Amino acid sequence: MKDGPTIKVIKRVALWRYQWDLSLTRFLRNRQNPARFHLGGSCNKCSLCCESPMIQSYPWLFRTRIIRWVFLWWHRKINGFVLIREEKKPHIFVFQCTHFDPLLKRCDSYDSRPGMCRDYPRNLLDCTYPDPFLKDCGFYPVDVHRARLKSSLQNLEISTEKREELETRLFLKD
Numbered sequence: 302m303k304d305g306p307t308i309k310v311i312k313r314v315a316l317w318r319y320q321w322d323l324s325l326t327r328f329l330r331n332r333q334n335p336a337r338f339h340l341g342g343s344c345n346k347c348s349l350c351c352e353s354p355m356i357q358s359y360p361w362l363f364r365t366r367i368i369r370w371v372f373l374w375w376h377r378k379i380n381g382f383v384l385i386r387e388e389k390k391p392h393i394f395v396f397q398c399t400h401f402d403p404l405l406k407r408c409d410s411y412d413s414r415p416g417m418c419r420d421y422p423r424n425l426l427d428c429t430y431p432d433p434f435l436k437d438c439g440f441y442p443v444d445v446h447r448a449r450l451k452s453s454l455q456n457l458e459i460s461t462e463k464r465e466e467l468e469t470r471l472f473l474k475d
């Protein structure tokens with residue numbers, strides 16, 4: 302169901318807070334450990350990321366009943382995310398988004414989508430090995446040191462197939 306004017310205002314305020322928090326966190330992290338990967342490619346509008354949006358939470362949030370209830374209430378009431386399952390060990394909530402039209406493969410409230418939808422899949426670059434990109438996603442991680450690593454691979458006595466496999470697995474494609 303499309304967002305009404307009140308929900309749009311609430312989501313706009315939540316978006317400002319989210320973006321401020323994200324920018325600060327990334328700025329501080331990059332000062333300590335400069336980012337290893339950047340995002341290559343572009344969105345091909347396959348809509349796979351809308352089919353079952355996921356949020357990895359803090360362990361304390363996942364386990365504390367009242368905080369967890371507020372968290373899930375917020376995502377259900379404000380973002381239209383309905384919990385369908387959870388993965389206990391990595392503390393992941395998996396949702397169905399009520400804004401997603403599976404037939405048209407479209408978001409009915411794209412202009413007021415939450416910050417996490419706007420950021421995806423850049424958040425995956427924060428992983429040590431950013432492999433969990435969806436199979437048909439048009440984006441991919443690119444190693445910032447790819448030129449140096451590619452030239453090192455050229456010096457190895459390995460087959461062309463093996464070199465190409467390593468380039469893929471090490472995210473060296475441009």
Ligand code: SF4
Nearest residue numbers: 351398400401408418
């Ligand atoms: S709010 Fe829109 S962009 Fe975000 S998951 Fe739902 S359908 Fe996709």
Ligand code: SF4
Nearest residue numbers: 344345348350438439
């Ligand atoms: S999975 Fe990737 S390519 Fe597909 S809609 Fe989401 S961001 Fe775009």
